[in-house]
Amino acid sequence: MTKDLYQQLARLGKAAASPARLQLLDLLCQGPRTVESLSNETGLSFANASQHLRVLYAARLVETEKTGLFVTYRLPDDSVCSFFQALRSLGEQRLAEVESILRQFRDAPHSLEPVEKRALLSRVRKGDVILLDVRPEEEYRAAHIPGAVSVPLKHLNARLATLPRGKEIVAYCRGPYCVLALEAVRLLRAKQFRAARLEDGIPEWRAQGLPVAAGQDSR
Amino acid sequence: MTKDLYQQLARLGKAAASPARLQLLDLLCQGPRTVESLSNETGLSFANASQHLRVLYAARLVETEKTGLFVTYRLPDDSVCSFFQALRSLGEQRLAEVESILRQFRDAPHSLEPVEKRALLSRVRKGDVILLDVRPEEEYRAAHIPGAVSVPLKHLNARLATLPRGKEIVAYCRGPYCVLALEAVRLLRAKQFRAARLEDGIPEWRAQGLPVAAGQDSR
DNA sequence: GACATATTCAACTAATCTATTGAATACTTG
DNA sequence: CAAGTATTCAATAGATTAGTTGAATATGTC
Structure with a gap:
C-alpha cells in the first residue's frame, strides 16, 4: 500500500524534474497566464510550453480556464507555490550552486x-x-x-x-x-x-x- | 542566471522523481542506516539500492560515513526531511490517490x-x-x-x-x-x-x- | 464557409533513466 | 596473502522523457 504512496509522490517529483516546468510554476506563482504569455516570458517554444503545461496539468499542479481562443493556466491553490518554495529552500540549504546564485543577488x-x-x-x-x-x-x-x-x-x-x-x-x-x-x-x-x-x-x-x-x- | 536556478532545482526534482528514492528518503527520516539495512527494508536489490543512494548523494540529499566494511547513509539535516514532508503534503492536497491512501489509514x-x-x-x-x-x-x-x-x-x-x-x-x-x-x-x-x-x-x-x-x- | 488564431496532439529523434548482471574496489579476518 | 564481505561501478537493454516539426482541433471573425 505504501508503494502506491511513493508512486504517487514520484508523479509530483517527476513534474518538478524539468527546469522548464519549474520556471512555468515560478511564473504562475505570480498569477494566472495564457500559454502565449508563458511561452514569451520563458523563451520556450509554443508547442514545448504547451507540452510542459500538459504535464503539470496531468500532475494536478495547474488548472485551466478557456476563454474564447485563450487558455489561462493558474495554480489551483497555495500548496503548489508553497511546494515550489520548499524546493527552493531545500536548494538554498543543500546546493552550493543555489546558495551562490542567491549570494550574487544579495551582494548586489x-x-x-x-x-x-x-x-x-x-x-x-x-x-x-x-x-x-x-x-x-x-x-x-x-x-x-x-x-x-x-x-x-x-x-x-x-x-x-x-x-x-x-x-x-x-x-x-x-x-x-x-x-x-x-x-x-x-x-x-x-x-x-x-x-x-x-x-x-x-x-x-x-x-x-x-x-x-x-x-x-x-x- | 535564473535559468541556472531552475537547472539546479530540477536536480532536486529528479532526485525525487523515483518511488524507490522517495522510499529511501522516508526511511532515512527515521534515522541513519546501512545499504544492507535499506535494501532489506525496501525490498530493492542491493545494487539497485546502492545506485539510488548514489543518485541521492549526487543531489546532496544524503551523506555517508564508512565504518569498516559498512557505509551508513544519513540525512545531512532536517531540511531534507522537511522537503519530503512538503512533497507529501502537496500530494495530500493535490492528488486524490494520496488523499485516499491517507483516508484508509485514518478510517482504520x-x-x-x-x-x-x-x-x-x-x-x-x-x-x-x-x-x-x-x-x-x-x-x-x-x-x-x-x-x-x-x-x-x-x-x-x-x-x-x-x-x-x-x-x-x-x-x-x-x-x-x-x-x-x-x-x-x-x-x-x-x-x-x-x-x-x-x-x-x-x-x-x-x-x-x-x-x-x-x-x-x-x- | 473560408480564413485566422490559439492551443494541443502525434510522430520522430536523441537523451536520460531504471533495473539487472557481472566485475571491480575497499576492508576485515585468519 | 588468500578468502570473505560490503559496496560501488560499468555495461546493457528496455522504458521514459524532452524538444522539434507538422498536423489536428477548437474558437472567433467576416
Missing part, C-alpha cells in the same frame, strides 16, 4: 536590508517611500504589495519623469532570484534616483502574513 | 483522535498509558518519543506477556502512511488489549515542537 549593491517589512508599508502609506512593482502589469493586477505603483521594467525609462526625485524608491519583482528589480535599481541610480531593491516577491510577502492587494493601480 | 479502527499530544506525554509519564514504538530497534535508538518502549512489530507476539492488561496501549511507527502500528493495534486487540494507533512518526512529532529522545530504552 543597494539591496534593502531585511528591515521590518511593516515599517516599509508604513513609510509607503505616508508617502515617504515610492514602492515600484517592476513586473509585467498582468502580474501586478494579479497581486501586488499595497501602495505599490506598477512600472514594468520595460516602461521604466519612459516613466522616469513621473517619479519624484526627492523620495526614496524601492523596487520589487518576482522574488529573491528575479533580476527585474536589480535592473530597475541600476537604471534608477544611474539617473540619480535614490533606489533600493526589495528581495521579496508576492509569494514571499504573503508567506510572512503581510497584506497583499490585487487589481488595477488605484492612482 | 482504533486510531487515536488528534488529541493534545502533550496530554498523551503526560499520561505516559504517569504510567496511565503504555506507548509502544513498533519500528525496528535501530530506528528507536535513532530517535523516539520520550517514555516509549521499543517493541518491534516482529517481536510483539513474543513480548505480549510483558505488557500490562489493565492499561491502555498506544502504538506508533514511521508516520501517517506506515502500516506497522496498524498491524500492532490489530494484533493487540485480538488478544484483548486496549490499544490505539498514534498517527505521528518522529518527524511529524518533532515538527510540532514536541520532545524527542534518543538512544537505548531506559527501562
Whole structure:
C-alpha cells in the first residue's frame, strides 16, 4: 500500500524534474497566464510550453480556464507555490550552486536590508517611500504589495519623469532570484534616483502574513 | 542566471522523481542506516539500492560515513526531511490517490483522535498509558518519543506477556502512511488489549515542537 | 464557409533513466 | 596473502522523457 504512496509522490517529483516546468510554476506563482504569455516570458517554444503545461496539468499542479481562443493556466491553490518554495529552500540549504546564485543577488549593491517589512508599508502609506512593482502589469493586477505603483521594467525609462526625485524608491519583482528589480535599481541610480531593491516577491510577502492587494493601480 | 536556478532545482526534482528514492528518503527520516539495512527494508536489490543512494548523494540529499566494511547513509539535516514532508503534503492536497491512501489509514479502527499530544506525554509519564514504538530497534535508538518502549512489530507476539492488561496501549511507527502500528493495534486487540494507533512518526512529532529522545530504552 | 488564431496532439529523434548482471574496489579476518 | 564481505561501478537493454516539426482541433471573425 505504501508503494502506491511513493508512486504517487514520484508523479509530483517527476513534474518538478524539468527546469522548464519549474520556471512555468515560478511564473504562475505570480498569477494566472495564457500559454502565449508563458511561452514569451520563458523563451520556450509554443508547442514545448504547451507540452510542459500538459504535464503539470496531468500532475494536478495547474488548472485551466478557456476563454474564447485563450487558455489561462493558474495554480489551483497555495500548496503548489508553497511546494515550489520548499524546493527552493531545500536548494538554498543543500546546493552550493543555489546558495551562490542567491549570494550574487544579495551582494548586489543597494539591496534593502531585511528591515521590518511593516515599517516599509508604513513609510509607503505616508508617502515617504515610492514602492515600484517592476513586473509585467498582468502580474501586478494579479497581486501586488499595497501602495505599490506598477512600472514594468520595460516602461521604466519612459516613466522616469513621473517619479519624484526627492523620495526614496524601492523596487520589487518576482522574488529573491528575479533580476527585474536589480535592473530597475541600476537604471534608477544611474539617473540619480535614490533606489533600493526589495528581495521579496508576492509569494514571499504573503508567506510572512503581510497584506497583499490585487487589481488595477488605484492612482 | 535564473535559468541556472531552475537547472539546479530540477536536480532536486529528479532526485525525487523515483518511488524507490522517495522510499529511501522516508526511511532515512527515521534515522541513519546501512545499504544492507535499506535494501532489506525496501525490498530493492542491493545494487539497485546502492545506485539510488548514489543518485541521492549526487543531489546532496544524503551523506555517508564508512565504518569498516559498512557505509551508513544519513540525512545531512532536517531540511531534507522537511522537503519530503512538503512533497507529501502537496500530494495530500493535490492528488486524490494520496488523499485516499491517507483516508484508509485514518478510517482504520482504533486510531487515536488528534488529541493534545502533550496530554498523551503526560499520561505516559504517569504510567496511565503504555506507548509502544513498533519500528525496528535501530530506528528507536535513532530517535523516539520520550517514555516509549521499543517493541518491534516482529517481536510483539513474543513480548505480549510483558505488557500490562489493565492499561491502555498506544502504538506508533514511521508516520501517517506506515502500516506497522496498524498491524500492532490489530494484533493487540485480538488478544484483548486496549490499544490505539498514534498517527505521528518522529518527524511529524518533532515538527510540532514536541520532545524527542534518543538512544537505548531506559527501562 | 473560408480564413485566422490559439492551443494541443502525434510522430520522430536523441537523451536520460531504471533495473539487472557481472566485475571491480575497499576492508576485515585468519 | 588468500578468502570473505560490503559496496560501488560499468555495461546493457528496455522504458521514459524532452524538444522539434507538422498536423489536428477548437474558437472567433467576416
